[in-house]
Amino acid sequence: MSIFSKTCEYALRAVFYIASKTVDGSRVGIREIAKNVDSPEHFLGKILQDLSRKGIIDSAKGPNGGFFLTRQALKRPISDIVSAVDGDNIFTGCGMGLTYCSEINPCPLHHEFKKIRNRITKMLTGTTIGQFNKDLLLGKILLKKP
Amino acid sequence: MSIFSKTCEYALRAVFYIASKTVDGSRVGIREIAKNVDSPEHFLGKILQDLSRKGIIDSAKGPNGGFFLTRQALKRPISDIVSAVDGDNIFTGCGMGLTYCSEINPCPLHHEFKKIRNRITKMLTGTTIGQFNKDLLLGKILLKKP
DNA sequence: TTAATAAAAGACATTTTTGTCTTTATTTTA
DNA sequence: TAAAATAAAGACAAAAATGTCTTTTATTAA
Numbered sequence: 378m379s380i381f382s383k384t385c386e387y388a389l390r391a392v393f394y395i396a397s398k399t400v401d402g403s404r405v406g407i408r409e410i411a412k413n414v415d416s417p418e419h420f421l422g423k424i425l426q427d428l429s430r431k432g433i434i435d436s437a438k439g440p441n442g443g444f445f446l447t448r449q450a451l452k453r454p455i456s457d458i459v460s461a462v463d464g465d466n467i468f469t470g471c472g473m474g475l476t477y478c479s480e481i482n483p484c485p486l487h488h489e490f491k492k493i494r495n496r497i498t499k500m501l502t503g504t505t506i507g508q509f510n511k512d513l514l515l516g517k518i519l520l521k522k523p
Numbered sequence: 524m525s526i527f528s529k530t531c532e533y534a535l536r537a538v539f540y541i542a543s544k545t546v547d548g549s550r551v552g553i554r555e556i557a558k559n560v561d562s563p564e565h566f567l568g569k570i571l572q573d574l575s576r577k578g579i580i581d582s583a584k585g586p587n588g589g590f591f592l593t594r595q596a597l598k599r600p601i602s603d604i605v606s607a608v609d610g611d612n613i614f615t616g617c618g619m620g621l622t623y624c625s626e627i628n629p630c631p632l633h634h635e636f637k638k639i640r641n642r643i644t645k646m647l648t649g650t651t652i653g654q655f656n657k658d659l660l661l662g663k664i665l666l667k668k669p
Numbered sequence: 670t671t672a673a674t675a676a677a678a679g680a681c682a683t684t685t686t687t688g689t690c691t692t693t694a695t696t697t698t699a
Numbered sequence: 700t701a702a703a704a705t706a707a708a709g710a711c712a713a714a715a716a717t718g719t720c721t722t723t724t725a726t727t728a729a
Contacts, residue, residue: 378531378609379616380636382524383687386620393631406705420688426707439696440704463524470525474532477668485539485655485664489646490526496642500635509631518631522623529717552675566718572677585726586674 380497385462388424390414390520392434392458395444396451396506397513404436404443415521424462431461451507459501468498526643531608534570536560536666538580538604541590542597542652543659550582550589561667570608577607597653605647614644 381389391414398405407425411418425444429436433453436444459467471478472490480487512518527535537560544551553571557564571590575582579599582590605613617624618636626633658664 378526378528379612379620380524380526380618381620383620385524386618389619389632390621390630404705408705417688419690422706423688423708429706436706437696438694438704438706440698442696442705444706466525472526472532473535473666474525474527474529475536475665475667477665482665482669483663484666485659486535486646486650487664489650493639493642493646496639500632500639504632504635513631517629518633519621519623519628520619520630521621523628550675554675563718565720568676569678569718575676582676583726584674584676584724586728588675588726590676 380467381459382463384424385459387414387416387421388428388458388462389455390416391421391425392428392446392455392506393509393513394520395434396446397510399446399451402445404441404445406443410444413521428458428461433457433461446506451510452505454502455504455506456498456501458506468494468501470494526613527605528609530570531605533560533562533567534574534604534608535601536562537567537571538574538592538601538652539655539659540666541580542592543656545592545597548591550587550591552589556590559667574604574607579603579607592652597656598651600648601650601652602644602647604652614640614647616640 379386391410394410394414395405407418407422410425411421414421425434425436428434429444434444434446434450436442456468471484472486472493473484475484478484478487509518513520525532537556540556540560541551553564553568556571557567560567571580571582574580575590580590580592580596582588602614617630618632619630621630624630624633655664659666
């Protein structure tokens, strides 16, 4: 198990890639994205389609079309991507899978998990989609094997 | 997505239950366990079988048989359960699914994730299987819906 | 030594996740 | 207007996770 589903990992990598390539109105094609974040092209296509429907990224068909991000979209937190793809369980769910787990009826791990969840939430809501663009372009940071 | 697989959630709940019921050599049957941690009996059976093979819990066949824990087993960290069931990805894996992600070739989330992973590791290695027994018996803490 | 009890094991069945391939719709540009 | 480019959509396929049912094996106790 990882923290995010594979789908979500692909989504994060792809959106970071699109972000770093989004310069004044330019778009990136799915083939290029898939190649650069090392993910299956058609599967990624559906994921991005979905994110596009949900308004997290934008797309345009036809020649010079592709996926891109608006200036506002670059400022959005990556928690938007995570909850669009994986839902909110990571932010609010019980570590032991108990739907009734709460402050009043806690599971054994509740109190410790709360802290960890809060930490994760803070991290995901506190970092924006666009904030890694520079480092990505400089190669200080990677989206696939070097 | 949750942090642990469903299998692991069942495992944690079941082992906590067995722990709380383990008093001087007594054993707990799978039916009772399944009922009290709200999980499918046969499926849980296989999970516990596996944990037993791996030496995390003990079992005995025949009348008065069932699952139980030794005194040493009660002192073991719950990270043992987690890595037996879900593997070590949660402790060491990259948040974005990059196998090559490391200090030298970090993914965008690497540095922040490292902190979170360390926190999770600390929590799981720092809490023992038996440490909730009292609170479980007092009903201060739950393993299924109240 | 037989019957009862309980875990272990095996064989499937279902659901969810992940992945592929083909066709369609939209847009641009020549 | 026609051809080319590109995302969108649809229909499957494969793999993994989850769940169920049946049979076997070991143990106990009468």
